[in-house]
Amino acid sequence: MSSESIEIxxxxxxxxxxxxxVAELLKEFELAGRKVAVxxxxxxxxxxxxxxxxLKNGDSIEIVQFVGGx
Amino acid sequence: xxxxxxxTEQMQEDDSFLIGGKRxxxxxxxxxxxxxxxxxxxxxxxxxGAEMITVAVRRVNITxxxxxxxxxxxxxxxxxxILPNTAGCYTLEDCLRTARLxxxxxxxxxxxxxxxxxxxxxxxxxxxxIEACKILSDEGFICLPYITDDPITARKCxxxxxxxxxPLASPIGSGLGIQNEHxxxxxxxxxxxxxxxxxGVGTPSDAARCLEMGAxxxxxxxxxxxxxxxxxxxxxxxxxxAAGRLAYRAGxxxxxxxxxxxxxxxxxx
Numbered sequence: 001m002s003s004e005s006i007e008i009x010x011x012x013x014x015x016x017x018x019x020x021x022v023a024e025l026l027k028e029f030e031l032a033g034r035k036v037a038v039x040x041x042x043x044x045x046x047x048x049x050x051x052x053x054x055l056k057n058g059d060s061i062e063i064v065q066f067v068g069g070x
Numbered sequence: 071x072x073x074x075x076x077x078t079e080q081m082q083e084d085d086s087f088l089i090g091g092k093r094x095x096x097x098x099x100x101x102x103x104x105x106x107x108x109x110x111x112x113x114x115x116x117x118x119g120a121e122m123i124t125v126a127v128r129r130v131n132i133t134x135x136x137x138x139x140x141x142x143x144x145x146x147x148x149x150x151x152i153l154p155n156t157a158g159c160y161t162l163e164d165c166l167r168t169a170r171l172x173x174x175x176x177x178x179x180x181x182x183x184x185x186x187x188x189x190x191x192x193x194x195x196x197x198x199x200i201e202a203c204k205i206l207s208d209e210g211f212i213c214l215p216y217i218t219d220d221p222i223t224a225r226k227c228x229x230x231x232x233x234x235x236x237p238l239a240s241p242i243g244s245g246l247g248i249q250n251e252h253x254x255x256x257x258x259x260x261x262x263x264x265x266x267x268x269x270g271v272g273t274p275s276d277a278a279r280c281l282e283m284g285a286x287x288x289x290x291x292x293x294x295x296x297x298x299x300x301x302x303x304x305x306x307x308x309x310x311x312a313a314g315r316l317a318y319r320a321g322x323x324x325x326x327x328x329x330x331x332x333x334x335x336x337x338x339x
Contacts, residue, residue, distance in 0.1 A: 011129040029132060035141050036130060037175035039167075044174045062129065064171050066141050068111060069126025069157050070101030070242070070269075070291030 009060040023050040025061070036065045085315065087286055089264055090180065090212030090233035092151065096121040097281065098311045099153065099266060101291020105300060108143045114294050115150070118304035122151040124182055124289065126158070127172050141177075153214065155182035156202075160195075165202045169211060181206060182236070182268075183215040192242045196223040200230050207231025216268050219253040221260060234263050236289060239280065240270030243292045247276040251283070258284045274303075274310025281314025282322065 005018045010025075019025040022045055026032045038045040039062040045053055055061070086095045100120040105111040115123055123144070131137050144150055154172030159165040162185065169181045183202050187195030194216050200223065203213045212233045217223045219237040227235050237257050240246035247270060248254060258265050264286035271277050271290040280288050288311060297303030 011132055013132065015132075029130070031130060034130075034139055035175050035177065037127075037171040037173075039171060044170055046174065047176070062171075064127050064175070065130045065139060066125040066152070066154065066172075066175065066177070067128045068102040068105060068108075068140055069155055070103045070124055070289075 006055060006057045006059075008055060008058070011062055017055070020054060021051055022053050022055065022061075025055065026050065026063070029063075031063060034065065036063050038063050085319070087264055089214070092212075094121050094151075094287075096308075096311075097287035097315055098277070098308055099124070099268075099287060099289040100294060100304070101289065102140060103291050104295040108138060108140055110300055111140070111295075112143045114300045114304035115144070116147075117301045117308065118294065119308045121149055122153050122180075124153045124155050124291070125177075126155055127168050127175075151180060152177040153180045153182050155216075156184045157182075158186070159184065160186050162198045162201055162205075165198070166205060169202075169206055170209075173211065178212075179210055180212045180214065183213050183232075193218055193238075196220060196226075199223070200226045203227050203230035203232045207233075214266065219250050219257065221253060221256040224257045224261060224265075228261060228263050232263060234266055234286070235261055236266045236268035238269035239267050239276065242269045244270050245272030245293055245296075246270050247272050248279060251279075254280070254285070255283060274306045277307055277310040278314035278317070281311055282317045284318055287311070 005016050007016050019028050022038055041060055086093050096119050098118050098120050099122040100115050100118050101124045102111050156165040156168040159168055165185045183199055185195045185198040185202055187193055196217055199215050199217055203215050206213050214234045214236055215227045215232050216236045224235040237254060240249045266287045266289050267280040267285045268289040271288050272293050277288045294300050294304045294307055
C-alpha cells in the first residue's frame with residue numbers, strides 16, 4: 001500500500017483510503033476472493049484488471065455482491 | 071416386465087427441458103429472499119430439488135464486510151444455476167447495469183430481466199423489459215424476463231431473444247395464485263420458448279395447476295420462504311410441480327356439464 005491516502009466515493013459514501021488499486025481496496029475491506037463485481041466511475045472492472053487499475057482522488061467505486069432475492 | 075415396472079419407467083423417463091441451451095430436470099425454480107437464515111435457504115432449496123435459484127444484486131456492506139455471503143452456502147452445489155435478477159430496477163439503464171455487474175461477478179450468463187413499472191403492484195414495465203431483452207440477448211445473456219400475463223408481451227420478448235418467458239400468476243409476494251388462467255393459456259399455447267410462471271404462486275396446488283395447464287415450470291420464493299416450515303413447504307412444492315407435470319403428460323379427462331355415472335346402469339338389483 002502507498003502511504004498517501006486518497007478520497008474516494010465507495011458505494012455512495014465518502015471514504016479515505018490508502019489502497020492504491022482495486023485489488024488493494026478489496027483486500028482492505030476483506031472482499032478479496034468473494035463473488036463481487038466492481039464498477040469504477042460507472043465502468044465495470046474485469047477481475048484480471050483488479051491489480052492493474054490505480055485508484056485516484058475523487059474516484060467513484062461500486063462493489064456489489066449477491067443477496068437473497070426472488 | 072411387469073405392468074408396474076412399465077409405469078414406473080414411464081414416470082421416470084427423461085422429461086427434462088432446455089433453457090438457453092442448458093438442460094434442467096427440475097421444473098421448480100426457487101428464490102432466495104425473505105428466509106430466516108441462509109442455512110434455511112439452503113435446506114429449502116435442496117428439499118425443493120431446485121436446479122436454479124434467483125439472487126439479487128446489492129452493494130456490499132462496507133461497515134460489516136465480514137457478514138456472511140449467501141453464495142458461500144451454495145458453493146458445493148455444483149449443478150445449481152444462479153439466476154441473478156434485476157429486481158428493484160425501474161429504468162432500462164439500471165436494469166442493464168445490474169445485469170452486467172451480475173455477470174462480471176462470475177456466475178454465468180443467466181439473468182432474470184426485471185424492470186418494475188409500479189411500486190404498489192410491482193407490475194413490470196413490459197415495454198422496457200422487451201427492450202432490455204433485446205440489448206442483453208445481443209450481449210450474450212440468457213434472458214428470462216418477468217412479464218405480466220400478456221401474450222403480446224410474451225411474444226415480443228421471445229422475438230427479442232428471450233430464452234424463456236416468465237409471466238406472473240398474480241402480484242409478486244401476494245400468494246394469490248393464478249388470477250388469469252385464460253391469458254396464461256394463450257401464452258403457453260403460442261410460446262416456442264419455455265414458459266415459467268413467476269410470482270403469485272402461493273401453494274403447491276397453485277404450482278400443480280400451472281404445470282397441468284402446460285407451463286414448463288414455476289418460479290416461487292415467498293410461498294416457500296414465508297411458510298411456517300419453509301423446508302417442509304419446499305418438499306411439498308416439489309411434489310406439487312411433479313404431480314402437475316405428470317397430470318399434463320397424462321392428459322386430463324374432458325369436462326362435462328352434467329353427471330356421468332361411474333358405475334354401470336345395467337345389472338341393478
